[in-house]
Amino acid sequence: MSRSILFLSGSAVLVALLMLSGVYAFDRPTWALEVAPVFIALPLLWATGRRAPLTTLLYVAIFVHALVLILGGTYTYARVPLGFWMAEWFDLQRNPYDKIGHFFQGFVPALVAREILLRGRHAQGPRMLAFLVVCVVLAISATYELIEWGVAVAIGQDADAFLGTQGDPWDTQSDMGMALIGSLVALTGFARWQDRQIAARPWPRGH
Secondary structure, three states: OOHHHHHHHHHHHHHHHHHHHHHHOOOHHHHHHHHHHHHHHHHHHHHHOOOOOOOHHHHHHHHHHHHHHHHHHHHOHHHOHHHHHHHHHOOOOOOOHHHHHHHHHHHHHHHHHHHHHHHOOOOOOHHHHHHHHHHHHHHHHHHHHHHHHHHHHHHHHHHHHHHOOOOOOOHHHHHHHHHHHHHHHHHHHOHHHHHHHHHHOOOOOOO
């Protein structure tokens, strides 16, 4: 099966799931906030797919991250059944599903940043590349936490479902910590795989 068919199929699945999750969303305003990155990412991927195609690894990672966001948006992060099962398995005091979301918030942007930096030759040497990737991930994570803070201030008590803190005073710090872990997993476990795919599919000249 060609990459274009896979991309089209993946996009169709995400659009269908977005529609279904919107219908059955526990809290529709919260759903809209949680799945907003998917609504932003899909048009961008379609717009850049021909002139700046990404690696298959990155497309798959983005797809999985979108699934995580859609599931979290459907139930709200504190109510996702998978999180309750995890809390029972690991004897946790809270639903940890939002930490999965923040792990991917580090994992996927790390691969995105790394691919852009490599293809554009913006970083010299693997150490500088890794440093810049981690900086980008932490900047994105911090920006998201600032957005959460802004939403909480704007809508007040109704922001609890979007924030998903579940009474944890260190939720912001642990969210950023999970993003950092996600970026490190991407760098240590998937860098060589990504390098091979970049070499096999260079961007068109003049990009």
